[in-house]
Amino acid sequence: MEQNRLSEYWSILDFANRGYLGSLSQFVREYATPIQIQRDQHVVQRFKRVTAPFLLRRLKSDKAIISDLPDKSEQDQFCTLTKVQTALYESVVQEGLRTIAGESDTFRRQGLVLQMMLALKQICNHPALYLKGGQVDAAASGKAERFLELLEDIHASHEKVLVFTQFREMGDLLCR
Structure with missing residues (x-):
């Protein structure tokens, strides 16, 4: 999150789920400014709760992210071309x-x-x-x-x- 400005996150999420985080000006007022400028940890936690269902990246090693999936299992399957x-x-x-x-x-x-x-x-x-x-x-x-x-x-x-x-x-x- 710290690598990108929060307005970029808003843009991606607004494209995928229009209006979920409000308008850009509302988002900047409620989240971006308090987080990026004021470093308000309460707003950071609220932002994490609101955006938790939308993962842009996950680590395979983080079991908390997607606990209902088993470990990756691979088995080669062979088939013949028709x-x-x-x-x-x-x-x-x-x-x-x-x-x-x-x-x-x-x-x-x-x-x-x-x-x-x-x-x-x-x-x-x-x-x-x-x-x-x-x-x-x-x-x-x-x-x-x-x-x-x-x-x-x-x-x-x-x-x-x-x-x-x-x-x-x-x-x-x-x-x-």
């Missing part, structure tokens, strides 16, 4: 290598390699992610099928799950 994924993957690799080989500028070549890697990651998640449409069925992706199998097991045992994905569009696809 035939459609395999064909699309191979096509992108071959076309990408041809394009990269034909480029003499080193900087552009590096950009093309990164672009190809991104495309391959998307294909491995789900062909519709790379194609920006098409069949959204889980059966089109070995990874999506395995993910749904894991979710069924978690649901059957009445456990909780927190899912992260590199691509927002993949999250949308999984929701469908």
